[in-house]
Structures are given as C-alpha cells and as structure tokens.
Amino acid sequence: MSDLKILAVDDSPTMRRIIVNTLKRAGYEDVTEASDGKDALAKMQIDTFNFVITDWNMPNMDGLTFVTKVRSDPSTAKLPILMVTTRSVKDDIVSALKAGVNNYVVKPFTPDTIKEKITEVLANI
Amino acid sequence: MDVKSLPNFEKELRGLREAVGEMLNRFRELHSPIRESQEKMPEASRQLRKVTDQTEAAATRVLDVAETLNDRDMTMIQCLNEAKAQAEKNGITVLVKKIDECRDLAEQNQNDTFAIMEALQFQDITAQQLAHTMDLLHDIETRMDILTAMMDGDAKAKDRLHEAENDKEVKAYDPHAEFSVGKSGQADVDSLISSLKSRE
Numbered sequence: 184m185s186d187l188k189i190l191a192v193d194d195s196p197t198m199r200r201i202i203v204n205t206l207k208r209a210g211y212e213d214v215t216e217a218s219d220g221k222d223a224l225a226k227m228q229i230d231t232f233n234f235v236i237t238d239w240n241m242p243n244m245d246g247l248t249f250v251t252k253v254r255s256d257p258s259t260a261k262l263p264i265l266m267v268t269t270r271s272v273k274d275d276i277v278s279a280l281k282a283g284v285n286n287y288v289v290k291p292f293t294p295d296t297i298k299e300k301i302t303e304v305l306a307n308i
Numbered sequence: 309m310d311v312k313s314l315p316n317f318e319k320e321l322r323g324l325r326e327a328v329g330e331m332l333n334r335f336r337e338l339h340s341p342i343r344e345s346q347e348k349m350p351e352a353s354r355q356l357r358k359v360t361d362q363t364e365a366a367a368t369r370v371l372d373v374a375e376t377l378n379d380r381d382m383t384m385i386q387c388l389n390e391a392k393a394q395a396e397k398n399g400i401t402v403l404v405k406k407i408d409e410c411r412d413l414a415e416q417n418q419n420d421t422f423a424i425m426e427a428l429q430f431q432d433i434t435a436q437q438l439a440h441t442m443d444l445l446h447d448i449e450t451r452m453d454i455l456t457a458m459m460d461g462d463a464k465a466k467d468r469l470h471e472a473e474n475d476k477e478v479k480a481y482d483p484h485a486e487f488s489v490g491k492s493g494q495a496d497v498d499s500l501i502s503s504l505k506s507r508e
C-alpha cells in the first residue's frame with residue numbers, strides 16, 4: 184500500500200468515484216476529492232498533497248488555470264500533476280504540457296493506464 | 309425629369325410600395341412561428357437537463373453495486389488466501405488447487421467490475437455532450453429573442469447581437485468529447501508526448 188497522498192479534481196461526482204476506486208485498486212488509498220480548480224486550491228491550503236490528478240473542463244476554475252496557479256506557487260511548483268480529460272487534440276495536449284502537467288490521460292481510461300502513468304510520473308520527478 | 313416619363317415613374321413607385329408591403333407581410337408572418345419556437349426552447353433545455361440528471365442517477369446506482377461487488381470480491385479473495393494457507397499447512401494439495409481456481413474466478417470478477425466502472429465513464433462524456441447541446445440551444449434562443457426584438461423595432465437589439473457573437477465565456481465542457489477515444493486515443497497521446505519531449 185502506497186503512502187502517496189493524492190488530490191483528485193473533477194466536477195463529475197461519478198468520475199471522482201471511478202478515479203478513487205481506480206486508485207484504490209492500484210494501491211493508493213489516501214485520496215481527497217475536489218470538485219473544481221477553486222475547490223482544489225482551497226483544499227491545498229489546509230492539507231499537503233504529493234500528487235494531483237485533475238480534469239480540464241470544470242466550472243469556477245478549469246484544470247488548465249488550476250495547473251498554472253499550482254505551478255506559479257513556489258511551494259507547489261514541483262507537485263506531480265496528471266491531467267485526465269476528454270480533450271484529445273494536439274493543441275490541447277501541448278497547452279497542458281506548457282502549463283506544467285507531467286503527463287496526460289484521455290477519458291475513458293483503464294485502471295492500468297492510470298497506474299502506469301502515476302508510476303511514470305513518479306519515476307521521472 | 310421629363311414630364312412624359314412621370315406616369316412610368318409613378319408606376320415604378322407603386323410597384324416598389326407593393327413589394328415593400330409584401331415584404332412587411334412576410335416579416336409579420338415569420339414573427340408568429342419564431343415566437344412559438346422561442347417558447348419551446350426552454351422546455352427543450354429542461355428535457356436535456358433531465359437526461360443528464362437521470363443518467364447520473366443511474367450511473368451512481370450502478371457504481372454503488374459495482375463497489376459492493378468489488379468489496380465482496382476482495383473479502384472473498386482474502387478468505388480464500390486464508391483457506392489456502394490452512395490447506396497448505398495441512399498438506400491438502402487437492403484443496404489448494406481448488407482454492408486457486410476459486411480465487412482466479414474472484415479476480416476475474418474484480419476485473420469485470422472495473423470494466424463496468426470504465427464503461428460508466430460514458431456518463432461524464434454524455435453530460436458534456438448534452439451541456440454543449442444546451443449551450444447551442446441557449447445561443448439559438450438568444451439570437452431568436454434579438455431577432456424578434458429587431459422586428460419589433462428595438463434599436464438596441466443589434467448591440468445585443470454583437471455581444472452574443474463576441475461572448476468568450478469559458479465553457480465547462482469539451483465540445484469534442486467522445487466515448488470512442490479510449491485506448492487508441494491514449495496511444496496517440498503517448499506518442500505525441502514522447503515526440504514533444506524528445507524535441508526538448
């Protein structure tokens with residue numbers, strides 16, 4: 184069982200549950216949920232996370248803006264971030280990488296993909 | 309103007325007046341169907357919202373059952389592991405083999421449960437597609453409101469049309485969201501990221 188503390192950000196309650204179940208299956212039990220970028224930043228103010236999984240299209244604050252803000256804060260600039268989204272066009276992927284995501288998963292994803300990408304990101308930081 | 313051409317001029321003017329009158333009648337005829345369509349737009353949006361709400365409720369219910377099945381499988385696998393340990397301790401090899409078969413079945417169940425969860429991601433994708441459709445309907449509704457306002461002689465209606473056209477509000481949905489992207493989509497993304505990172 185991993186001691187990684189993960190923040191999972193998605194506006195869909197169904198998706199958040201699926202992500203939490205997928206992470207548990209991969210051995211990551213400590214998962215906190217947030218419903219959008221603004222909620223995620225608020226939760227990051229009161230708790231410390233060492234991995235973030237975020238959606239892109241969300242109300243209040245979208246994933247790209249959230250990632251940009253995380254990267255601009257020196258205390259979270261190096262936080263590993265995996266984007267999990269339906270957006271699959273090249274320009275979007277390039278924008279996400281430029282904003283600072285470490286890796287990118289398109290929905291619908293398999294549990295193996297999530298586990299593989301988390302492992303890859305952690306291996307490269 | 310030549311006096312002799314006056315009758316022709318009068319005839320042309322009369323013809324023009326009739327044409328303008330006919331155009332105005334046509335506009336008035338359009339007004340009523342446009343108003344009726346406008347009245348149906350909010351109902352169309354409401355129905356689409358119901359679809360989103362109800363598919364989310366159904367997906368939540370399926371997820372509840374999938375989680376229960378998964379928890380039960382995990383308990384079963386744990387029980388079988390304990391039983392196997394006992395069987396091995398007592399040298400009952402036939403039983404050990406049977407327990408392994410049962411455990412394989414339980415693990416297959418777990419894989420299938422996660423396949424159900426993977427399929428349930430459709431709900432997020434269809435919710436985005438419906439949000440896009442509702443947005444398009446709202447856009448049509450706004451433009452129809454402006455059109456009827458212009459037909460009613462509202463001088464500021466045209467400004468509202470420009471505002472609607474320049475609306476750059478960030479959307480909380482992906483207009484290209486599709487369920488079919490999946491595995492092949494991920495392979496393409498991985499390939500793109502590899503090529504981008506190798507250029508750095």
